[in-house]
Every structure is written in structure tokens, then in C-alpha cells.
Amino acid sequence: MKISLIFASTVLVVFISLAGNAGTVTDDYDVANTTLTATMMNNIKAAVNDNDSNISTNASDIVTNTNNINSIVANAVATAELTSFTLVTNYTDVLSLTINAPAAGYVHVTATGMIQLSGKTNASSSEFASVYVGVTNAANTTPLSSNFTRFYRNGTDGTGSYNIPYSAQGVFPVTEGSNTLYIVGRENGGSGSAGIWYNRLTATFQATQM
Numbered sequence: 001m002k003i004s005l006i007f008a009s010t011v012l013v014v015f016i017s018l019a020g021n022a023g024t025v026t027d028d029y030d031v032a033n034t035t036l037t038a039t040m041m042n043n044i045k046a047a048v049n050d051n052d053s054n055i056s057t058n059a060s061d062i063v064t065n066t067n068n069i070n071s072i073v074a075n076a077v078a079t080a081e082l083t084s085f086t087l088v089t090n091y092t093d094v095l096s097l098t099i100n101a102p103a104a105g106y107v108h109v110t111a112t113g114m115i116q117l118s119g120k121t122n123a124s125s126s127e128f129a130s131v132y133v134g135v136t137n138a139a140n141t142t143p144l145s146s147n148f149t150r151f152y153r154n155g156t157d158g159t160g161s162y163n164i165p166y167s168a169q170g171v172f173p174v175t176e177g178s179n180t181l182y183i184v185g186r187e188n189g190g191s192g193s194a195g196i197w198y199n200r201l202t203a204t205f206q207a208t209q210m
Helices: 038-075
Strands: 009-021 022-032 077-086 092-101 104-118 128-136 148-154 159-175 177-188 193-206
Touching: 077 092, 077 104, 092 104, 104 128, 104 148, 104 177, 128 159, 128 193, 148 159, 159 177, 159 193, 177 193
Parallel strands: none
Antiparallel strands: 009 022, 077 193, 092 177, 104 159, 104 193, 128 148, 128 177
């Protein structure tokens, strides 16, 4: 960095303060007709060069930090998809994904898709069908009541096939590294079959619980 100093009839006397990693130039007082000494000039030069070096270092750190942040974001979002799955009478893993958490924190998990009932109801009021779909952080487990959705049809609704969108979500604590999340589902009652289609599971990492 090149510096040119021009002095008028009143000369500014400056003192240098080096604090931390940065050099600063402070204006303490003006003294008329005072000559800057070689020591003063060297102090000015040292401070300016110090700041120039720190500016270059900060610019490099900004680039490094930006790359690190982009890497964390890339590793902290995961999505998995499955076209179709036939449900059984106990909770079973439908779809799973693994998210690479950059640190201990939480993941917000969202599951979406479509429930399909085929011939699961008839004209009898005693004939019914229900489907449960939820998200968990352990394989083949019953989800918390806040983490699942339920679809129910009574026998008096008539025979036939029924399709309805579903959505379930949950927030789970995670440790640094690989963590696996699941869509689980089950069906109950009626004849025929039940399944879920076009399933999509997304997990997003966050450092603190929302």
C-alpha cells in the first residue's frame, strides 16, 4: 500500500496504538510548526501496513467462511422419495433418509404423499378402514401423537377406492454426523388394501429448536 503525506503550515502529530491484530492511527493533538520525527513516520508506516495485512487476511477469511457455510447447508438438508408402499397392520418403515448434521442440534422432518384405500369399505357400518402415517427417528416404531396423521373412513361411506393427501412432521434432536429419519405407516380394519403413494421425506438441520 503506497501512502503520500503532504504537510501544510500546521503539522499534525499522530500517535500509533497497536491493539489486538489491527494497527490504528489516532489524532491526539495539533502542534503548529512541529516536525514529524523518523520514529513517528515509522510508527505511521507500521500501523498502515498492519491494517493492510489484516484487510487481506479478513478478505481471505470471508471466502473461507462462505465456503464452509455453503458446505454446512449442503450437508444439512436431505430429501428421499418413494413412489408407492403397501401398508400392513403394524407400524413399518416406509421410507428413510440420512442427514449429515454439521453439529449437535435438531432436524425438522416433513413427510408428504397420498393415502390410497382400495376396497377398504363397504355398505356395513361395522366395516371401517383407518391409515396412520408419521415420522420417527427410530426404525419401525410408533410415532408420537404430534408426529402422525390419521385417515379414517366408515363403512357407510360406501365401497370403492379413496385417495387423499397426507402430511406429517416432527422435530428431533440429532448428534453431529449421520442421523436417520423415517416415514412409518400402518393400516387397520376393512378388507381390500391400503397404501401410500408419492412419498417424500425431507429433513432440515437447525442449530437450535424452533
